[in-house]
Amino acid sequence: MRVNWSNFTPSNFENFCAAILEESGFKNIVWHGAGGGDRGRDLTASKQVAHLSSLIENARWIVQCRRYLAKPPTKSEIHDWLVACNEHKPDYCLLIVTNTLTSDTKDWLSQEQAQFKFKIFVWEERDILRELARHRRALAPRFAEVYWAGSPVEFYQVKQGEYSFFCNEFEEVGFVTFNCYSEAEAREKIGDFIDFLRANDPFVE
Incomplete structure (x- = not known):
């Protein structure tokens, strides 16, 4: 599947990411508006994590959505976002990007994890495309431009x-x-x- 990400405005892409999260079982999804979000937050959400059948955690997530048309985010950009996330004391942080991080950035991010109490996740383009395939029936009527790019x-x-x-x-x-x-x-x-x-x-x- 091929997607022309330039069909999205930054705000539309954030709403699109919120729809994917909703289809993936996230709850209480809040979009923090245009203009770069609120201190590292484009979206906030919660999702239940069952550690044991009788022990269920309602984990707090912060999500940053970045529609990169050329180069992927740099280490400096990711670091600044993580520092901003830290102010909100989440359980998990998710960075969604429309391209692929370099191997060097991925190695650096694995080391950076030790500096933060929250768990860091990244969705790259291939992860977004996987979710598009899984949830096509629900997403296609709302985001036709994704499935009909070009x-x-x-x-x-x-x-x-x-x-x-x-x-x-x-x-x-x-x-x-x-x-x-x-x-x-x-x-x-x-x-x-x-x-x-x-x-x-x-x-x-």
């Missing part, structure tokens, strides 16, 4: 009488070829096949 269906002729396609809405459909007498017939068959995939929701766990 041309929704790339249609092309393999050779005479054979047609194939790529549909950005789905994470993986394999290689599908339709044997047809004409392009019009191929488009009709491909349209029916995509409708079948949507109706059967094959990628929701």
